[in-house]
Amino acid sequence: MQFFYHFGKYLILLKDAFKRPLNHRYFIRQVINEIDAIGLNSLGIVSIISVFIGAVLVIQTGYQMQNPLIPAYTLGYGLRESVILEFSPTIVSLILAGKIGSSIASQIGTMRVTEQIDALDIMGINSANFLILPKIIAGILSFPFIVILSMIVSITGGYLAAVMWGISTSIDFISGLNYWFVPFEIAYAILKATFFSFLITSISAFHGYYASGGAIDVGKSSTKAVVYSSIALLLSNLIITKLILG
Amino acid sequence: MIDVRNINKSFDDKHVLKDVSLVFEEGKQNLIIGQSGSGKTVLLKCLVGLFEPDNGSILYSGRDFVTMNKNARKEIRKEIGMLFQGSALFDSMTVMENVMFPLLMFSDLNAKEQIDRANFCIDRVGLTEAHNKLPSEISGGMQKRAAIARAISLNPKYLFCDEPNSGLDPKTGVKIDHLIEEITQEYNITTVINTHDMNSVIQHGDNINYIYEGEVWWQGNKSSFLGNDNPELLDFIYSTEILKRIKPKK
Ligand SMILES: Nc1ncnc2c1ncn2[C@@H]1O[C@H](COP(=O)(O)OP(=O)(O)O)[C@@H](O)[C@H]1O
Numbered sequence: 136m137q138f139f140y141h142f143g144k145y146l147i148l149l150k151d152a153f154k155r156p157l158n159h160r161y162f163i164r165q166v167i168n169e170i171d172a173i174g175l176n177s178l179g180i181v182s183i184i185s186v187f188i189g190a191v192l193v194i195q196t197g198y199q200m201q202n203p204l205i206p207a208y209t210l211g212y213g214l215r216e217s218v219i220l221e222f223s224p225t226i227v228s229l230i231l232a233g234k235i236g237s238s239i240a241s242q243i244g245t246m247r248v249t250e251q252i253d254a255l256d257i258m259g260i261n262s263a264n265f266l267i268l269p270k271i272i273a274g275i276l277s278f279p280f281i282v283i284l285s286m287i288v289s290i291t292g293g294y295l296a297a298v299m300w301g302i303s304t305s306i307d308f309i310s311g312l313n314y315w316f317v318p319f320e321i322a323y324a325i326l327k328a329t330f331f332s333f334l335i336t337s338i339s340a341f342h343g344y345y346a347s348g349g350a351i352d353v354g355k356s357s358t359k360a361v362v363y364s365s366i367a368l369l370l371s372n373l374i375i376t377k378l379i380l381g
Numbered sequence: 382m383i384d385v386r387n388i389n390k391s392f393d394d395k396h397v398l399k400d401v402s403l404v405f406e407e408g409k410q411n412l413i414i415g416q417s418g419s420g421k422t423v424l425l426k427c428l429v430g431l432f433e434p435d436n437g438s439i440l441y442s443g444r445d446f447v448t449m450n451k452n453a454r455k456e457i458r459k460e461i462g463m464l465f466q467g468s469a470l471f472d473s474m475t476v477m478e479n480v481m482f483p484l485l486m487f488s489d490l491n492a493k494e495q496i497d498r499a500n501f502c503i504d505r506v507g508l509t510e511a512h513n514k515l516p517s518e519i520s521g522g523m524q525k526r527a528a529i530a531r532a533i534s535l536n537p538k539y540l541f542c543d544e545p546n547s548g549l550d551p552k553t554g555v556k557i558d559h560l561i562e563e564i565t566q567e568y569n570i571t572t573v574i575n576t577h578d579m580n581s582v583i584q585h586g587d588n589i590n591y592i593y594e595g596e597v598w599w600q601g602n603k604s605s606f607l608g609n610d611n612p613e614l615l616d617f618i619y620s621t622e623i624l625k626r627i628k629p630k631k
């Protein structure tokens with residue numbers, strides 16, 4: 136029952152958030168700032184994680200490929216599939232749920248407990264719209280690029296590891312990358328990540344928006360934001376994957 | 382003028398405001414006093430629509446805020462300024478941006494006029510030097526001033542202040558009280574102030590309303606205040622040791 140109560144509250148908050156902004160120029164400025172905070176600020180961590188995971192995936196697959204019956208292109212092919220289908224859209228989003236989710240919830244939660252949200256409401260500004268919509272939009276605009284960057288970087292990382300440590304030849308690896316390539320998979324990954332970005336930004340904003348009390352409660356709400364957006368992300372990942380690929 | 386009639390407000394089974402009726406007058410400092418937890422903040426938040434009262438009416442110059450629709454409320458909101466207990470400045474914005482914010486969102490002024498107006502308000506509260514500082518870079522007293530500048534930027538008819546001098550040293554508190562008094566008189570604002578500061582009460586109480594456990598217990602002004610014979614109010618006034626010692630014996 137508790138769940139339905141909170142879910143209803145979440146939907147109502149979203150309904151308030153998806154209204155026309157009061158001042159469009161100001162709104163665009165906010166979106167740009169949020170793209171900076173949500174998107175640009177995540178590029179470093181995403182690149183670092185991607186390059187390492189790409190390399191590790193290649194080493195592990197290579198280790199399991201001692202059997203001469205397995206064709207040489209499997210290495211590049213396997214890496215491409217894991218990266219495009221799962222690592223870049225889902226695992227990267229999961230990592231960003233931690234980074235972005237906690238920062239959104241603590242920022243909005245602090246504004247709640249220091250009455251900054253009340254100050255907006257008093258002025259007659261729709262605080263849900265003003266605070267949440269720019270973050271959701273910025274997430275939706277940023278995530279496709281983050282995911283593509285992650286794909287490129289992790290495949291590059293895998294390639295470098297393969298060639299540097301003689302796990303595969305450059306030619307075999309690249310022919311594996313091209314083997315049975317279905318561009319739809321990239322579209323699928325981007326779509327999935329875009330949906331995840333919506334979950335992360337909106338669920339975290341929800342937890343911040345309804346924070347109450349003081350600094351400790353803001354901390355709790357930011358933990359909840361990360362936990363619930365991660366669970367929502369994993370659940371919807373299962374459902375989407377089953378529906379589209381299953 | 383704000384006319385509050387028979388307001389009740391409960392949270393779950395906790396009856397916080399009990400049939401509160403009050404009148405707040407123009408150009409005056411209308412005080413709501415009472416000890417912590419008596420319901421002052423809840424009352425103020427009902428007045429400005431952050432809480433919905435369970436029943437009763439709140440008339441802003443005759444217009445009932447409780448029953449009116451969202452759009453009509455928006456019009457009244459433009460006439461309202463509020464000073465929050467913790468200042469509630471937007472912490473990602475400089476003082477100037479904070480004061481500019483309501484102007485950007487609501488005023489019909491052009492860009493230059495907006496800047497002029499913001500500068501005027503900042504100068505008026507004596508913060509000329511702190512223009513480009515962030516709230517975290519200025520003192521509590523200066524934050525209160527900045528919040529006052531933001532609250533008056535749209536020329537409000539009604540100004541609400543929740544414990545304007547709480548958290549400030551006595552001297553700074555007195556200065557903030559004076560600033561609010563000057564602004565109230567200069568612009569003929571209906572100012573409503575929550576406080577439990579006795580000095581504010583006897584210096585600035587044009588219209589004093591004592592709330593005891595959610596009920597209006599006593600009403601008067603600064604000249605009738607100290608001579609009152611209400612036992613709960615006397616108990617509240619003389620609650621500190623220093624005042625108990627100088628309390629007149631009857
Ligand atoms: N949002 C709320 N939910 C439940 N109870 C509340 C809420 N806000 C205030 N109260 C209760 O109302 C009473 C009056 O609080 P308040 O108006 O803040 O007192 P004060 O006079 O110190 O400003 C307190 O007992 C408080 O616990």
Ligand SMILES: [Mg+2]
Pocket residue numbers: 421422423543544
């Ligand atoms: Mg209070």
